[in-house]
Amino acid sequence: MRIVITGGFGFLGRQVTGTLLRTRTFRGAPIDRLVLADRIVPAGAPERADPLVETVRGDLAECLDDVFAEPVDVLIHLAAAVSAECEADFDLGMSANLDTTRALLEAARAQSAAGGPPPRLVFASSVAVYGSDPALPLPPVVSESTLPTPRSSYGVQKLVCEQLVADYTRRGFLDGRVARLMTVSVRPGKPNAAASGFLSGIIREPLAGLPATCPVRPDLRVALASPRRTVEGILRIAEAERGMGRGRFEGGLPVNLPGLTVSVAEMLATLRQMAGDAVADLVTIAPDHEVEAIVGSWPSVFDNTRATALGLQPDPDFASVVRDYAADHRDAVLVDSPLTAGQPSEGL
Numbered sequence: 487m488r489i490v491i492t493g494g495f496g497f498l499g500r501q502v503t504g505t506l507l508r509t510r511t512f513r514g515a516p517i518d519r520l521v522l523a524d525r526i527v528p529a530g531a532p533e534r535a536d537p538l539v540e541t542v543r544g545d546l547a548e549c550l551d552d553v554f555a556e557p558v559d560v561l562i563h564l565a566a567a568v569s570a571e572c573e574a575d576f577d578l579g580m581s582a583n584l585d586t587t588r589a590l591l592e593a594a595r596a597q598s599a600a601g602g603p604p605p606r607l608v609f610a611s612s613v614a615v616y617g618s619d620p621a622l623p624l625p626p627v628v629s630e631s632t633l634p635t636p637r638s639s640y641g642v643q644k645l646v647c648e649q650l651v652a653d654y655t656r657r658g659f660l661d662g663r664v665a666r667l668m669t670v671s672v673r674p675g676k677p678n679a680a681a682s683g684f685l686s687g688i689i690r691e692p693l694a695g696l697p698a699t700c701p702v703r704p705d706l707r708v709a710l711a712s713p714r715r716t717v718e719g720i721l722r723i724a725e726a727e728r729g730m731g732r733g734r735f736e737g738g739l740p741v742n743l744p745g746l747t748v749s750v751a752e753m754l755a756t757l758r759q760m761a762g763d764a765v766a767d768l769v770t771i772a773p774d775h776e777v778e779a780i781v782g783s784w785p786s787v788f789d790n791t792r793a794t795a796l797g798l799q800p801d802p803d804f805a806s807v808v809r810d811y812a813a814d815h816r817d818a819v820l821v822d823s824p825l826t827a828g829q830p831s832e833g834l
């Protein structure tokens with residue numbers, strides 16, 4: 487089995503790769519090759535030393551011959567420009583998120599047209615396909631049957647690609663599945679250019695002893711998923727057999743990955759309870775209307791029936807999200823707190 491991960495050296499790509507390299511199987515069958523395609527391939531990345539791993543470096547649209555040099559059984563498409571980048575640079579978003587995805591779909595179609603296996607393709611879409619249009623406000627609870635009306639170029643690009651994946655699947659060119667990701671929090675590392683990046687930054691930076699700015703009003707409610715739950719969702723959707731019933735991928739609609747609904751104020755209160763006043767006081771509230779317009783247009787409460795049928799659940803509460811982050815990134819928690827001692831605060 488040959489599996490390709492585009493954006494394989496991005497944050498989610500590395501997490502998905504790590505899981506697959508631990509199990510070394512996909513749907514119970516051994517993985518023969520894991521191809522990590524990315525425009526940046528870090529020299530010291532440890533996964534490069536694994537005998538299963540092959541790397542393809544460069545602009546994906548120009549590397550498709552290498553990606554498809556051998557038959558591709560599974561494609562997990564994570565290479566993308568993020569939301570604020572696409573808002574700042576329209577051409578980048580159209581090219582990286584739309585044109586490149588279409589080229590990838592065409593390459594997959596060419597493989598099956600030539601008698602090869604129709605690849606199973608997982609497209610990582612986003613909660614950003616939803617938006618609240620004044621003429622058509624979102625219902626209080628959103629599901630896959632809610633009409634997406636994105637309010638950002640990034641959301642539009644993701645939605646167009648979702649539709650293309652559905653049509654290529656309907657025509658039998660490939661077996662496409664769309665996972666709509668919630669905002670991933672807490673992301674480790676440096677801030678990224680996503681409009682939602684602060685939803686990691688307001689936890690990650692204070693835990694590292696650094697100041698952080700919160701660009702939205704604290705009563706804003708958001709739907710979050712930890713990196714662990716997000717990777718679990720991507721792989722569950724990738725591995726599920728098609729068909730009706732529990733554990734199967736049913737129909738052609740996307741799956742909204744489960745999100746934990748929480749207000750920014752609740753996130754900050756959790757940080758205060760778990761890490762103390764000095765840490766929580768490192769966060770300054772300074773609303774930025776551009777960020778608020780994008781993130782505030784996303785729904786925060788979902789009917790997760792479709793994800794639940796696949797056995798997926800949201801994180802139980804935000805305290806567990808923070809605990810997972812501290813456990814997975816001990817070196818990034820530099821403040822003295824119960825988290826570093828591995829002892830959750832009383833009551834959490």
Ligand SMILES: Cc1cn([C@H]2C[C@H](O)[C@@H](COP(=O)(O)OP(=O)(O)O[C@H]3O[C@H](C)C(=O)[C@H](O)[C@H]3O)O2)c(=O)[nH]c1=O
Binds near residue numbers: 499544582612
């Ligand atoms: C724009 C672009 C990016 N990339 C690579 C660069 C990064 O190594 C990787 C993206 O990783 P990043 O860490 O920025 O993002 P993730 O958190 O993994 O999320 C990704 O999947 C979610 C669902 C998103 O929609 C994001 O836009 C997308 O970037 O794709 C390329 O290889 N080619 C390109 O044209």
